[in-house]
Amino acid sequence: MLTLSRNHDAVSQSEIRAMTIACAKAGGINLAQGVCDLDVPSVVTAGAAQAMQDGYNVYTRFDGLIELRRAIADKQKRFTGLAYDPEGEVTVSCGATGAFYCACLALLDPGDEVIMFEPYYGYHVSTLASVGAKTVPLRLSAPGWSFTPADLTRLATPRTKALVLNSPMNPLGKVFTRAELQMVADFARERDIFVFTDEIYEHFLYDGAEHFSLATWPGMRERTIVISGLSKIFSITGWRLGYTLCDARWAKAIGHFNDLVYVCAPAPLQMGAARGLNELPESYYHGVAAEHLGKRERMCRALTTAGLTPIVPQGAYYVLADLSRLPGADDRERAMFLLEQTGVACVPGRAFFSDASGAGLGRFCFSKRDPALDEACARLARLG
Ligand code: PLP
Numbered sequence: 001m002l003t004l005s006r007n008h009d010a011v012s013q014s015e016i017r018a019m020t021i022a023c024a025k026a027g028g029i030n031l032a033q034g035v036c037d038l039d040v041p042s043v044v045t046a047g048a049a050q051a052m053q054d055g056y057n058v059y060t061r062f063d064g065l066i067e068l069r070r071a072i073a074d075k076q077k078r079f080t081g082l083a084y085d086p087e088g089e090v091t092v093s094c095g096a097t098g099a100f101y102c103a104c105l106a107l108l109d110p111g112d113e114v115i116m117f118e119p120y121y122g123y124h125v126s127t128l129a130s131v132g133a134k135t136v137p138l139r140l141s142a143p144g145w146s147f148t149p150a151d152l153t154r155l156a157t158p159r160t161k162a163l164v165l166n167s168p169m170n171p172l173g174k175v176f177t178r179a180e181l182q183m184v185a186d187f188a189r190e191r192d193i194f195v196f197t198d199e200i201y202e203h204f205l206y207d208g209a210e211h212f213s214l215a216t217w218p219g220m221r222e223r224t225i226v227i228s229g230l231s232k233i234f235s236i237t238g239w240r241l242g243y244t245l246c247d248a249r250w251a252k253a254i255g256h257f258n259d260l261v262y263v264c265a266p267a268p269l270q271m272g273a274a275r276g277l278n279e280l281p282e283s284y285y286h287g288v289a290a291e292h293l294g295k296r297e298r299m300c301r302a303l304t305t306a307g308l309t310p311i312v313p314q315g316a317y318y319v320l321a322d323l324s325r326l327p328g329a330d331d332r333e334r335a336m337f338l339l340e341q342t343g344v345a346c347v348p349g350r351a352f353f354s355d356a357s358g359a360g361l362g363r364f365c366f367s368k369r370d371p372a373l374d375e376a377c378a379r380l381a382r383l384g
Contacts, residue, residue: 010129014122015351019335023345029368029376032345036317036367038235038291043279048239048272056267062259063251064092064243068270071277072243078282079202080213082221088248091255092270094262096200096229096242099254101127102261103225103244106253107194108133112161114196115152119320119352121170124198128164136160137354142311145174152187162194163187165214168201171320171352171363173313175209185217195220199228200242201316203285206293209314215245222247225254230273232317232367233288239269292317292366295373299366302377305384308362317367320349324360331359338362342379 019032056065063069069086077083084090093099100123108114110132116124118137125135136155138147152163165184167176176184188195195214202211215224229242242265244254258264296312299319303310308321323346328334331348339345349358366373 007130007132011126014126015332016122016347019339019345019347022336022339026339026343026345028339028343028345029372029379030345031364031366031368031376032347033365035237035365036232036235037369038367040235041276041280041284044234044236044272044276046272047275048268051268051271054271056271058267060092060264060267060270062264063090063255064265065267065270065274068092068241068274068277071274072245075277076213076226076245080216082213082216082245084245085248089245089251091244091251091258092265093242093244093258094240094265095231096198096227097123097127098240098258098262098265099227099229099242099244100124100196100198101130102254102257103196103227103246103250104128104131104133105257105261107225107250108161111159113157113159114162114164115155115160116164117147117166117169118354119172119349119358120164121166121198122351124164124166125354133161134159135354139357140172140174145172146180147183149183149187152183156187156191160191160193162196164196164198166198168204168209168211168313168315170201170316171318171347172311173316173318173320175205175211175315178212181212181214181217185214185220188223189219192223194223194225196225196227199226200232202228203233203289204292204317205289205315206296207314211315225250230276233285234273234276236269236273239266239273241265241269241273295366295368295370298373298377299364302380303364305381307384308380317365319364319366320352320361321346321364322360323349323362330356331361334360335362338383342376342383344376344379 023030069090073086226245231237300310323334326334335348346362349361
């Protein structure tokens with residue numbers, strides 16, 4: 001009999017893509033997808049163009065060009081103090097998405113349980129589901145959005161194999177504190193589990209928030225799979241460049257799956273990213289954060305004026321806002337109402353929760369060029 005796989009539903013069209021399609025149909029402004037369409041640093045584009053001229057147009061090694069692996073390891077050392085060997089501990093993949101998928105394929109078995117803070121990034125859940133692992137959500141709640149060691153212990157079972165930590169967090173904008181990371185580290189060591197840390201928003205920090213890499217905690221480097229990428233910080237979401245950093249024992253298998261699924265990341269684009277990492281000064285990263293702080297302020301002001309109270313993020317570039325004053329039976333209807341009335345698309349809150357808790361919420365991405373962002377803000381503010 002011709003049937004789809006049992007798993008196919010786990011990766012059915014996401015709310016984000018669905019709203020993106022609805023927005024395109026309505027000719028609206030898409031604040032649903034985290035596309036980050038800002039200018040790409042010229043050294044990055046020039047580096048890729050030069051690489052094409054220089055013949056970097058064939059498969060690279062399965063774990064990436066040495067130029068990029070070295071540049072990633074150097075940057076990680078600069079920013080966190082942690083050393084990773086570019087020959088065996090750095091795996092370049094197709095986006096942080098590809099990196100996480102390959103890490104899951106390499107380290108998880110069907111039936112394994114993985115604890116994840118909620119609200120979560122839906123792709124993490126779908127990726128786990130696609131390898132047969134089960135997401136065990138740890139709900140964070142207003143106003144503190146924190147947790148206790150007891151919350152972690154309560155969710156642990158003999159099948160717990162890993163925990164996913166996304167900080168700064170999409171969609172909440174939470175940046176985990178040192179004390180919270182200590183709790184995660186204690187728990188992971190005690191239970192002898194892996195931690196996948198999605199650190200793709202590591203440089204998008206506001207109000208003095210600091211990013212700490214969990215792998216720097218004693219005993220954590222060996223069990224932490226650092227996942228990050230260049231999509232956000234260089235505004236190159238379409239280039240598909242991400243990576244894992246981890247102990248060579250795990251990196252070897254992650255690399256084998258990366259070879260199987262992608263063969264390699266795009267060769268000339270790897271060279272562009274390497275030049276960006278090597279040549280852009282630290283001030284570049286602070287500049288991106290400062291630019292996004294201004295965008296966050298405008299976005300939150302407009303949402304407040306519209307009566308859609310925002311949860312002001314400390315990091316990343318999304319705002320969760322309270323849509324409950326809008327007409328509609330649930331978050332989808334409210335998001336559609338907003339799109340019809342203002343032409344501004346957001347993601348219905350359900351995308352980030354395992355139950356109906358997101359029904360009153362919507363997520364707005366503010367990593368947009370100023371003209372589009374200002375127009376979206378003006379339209380939202382008029383709703384008030
Ligand atoms: N991880 C998180 C938390 C994200 O929000 C996103 C994109 O929105 C990604 C990963 C995707 O990153 P990439 O483009 O490197 O696959």
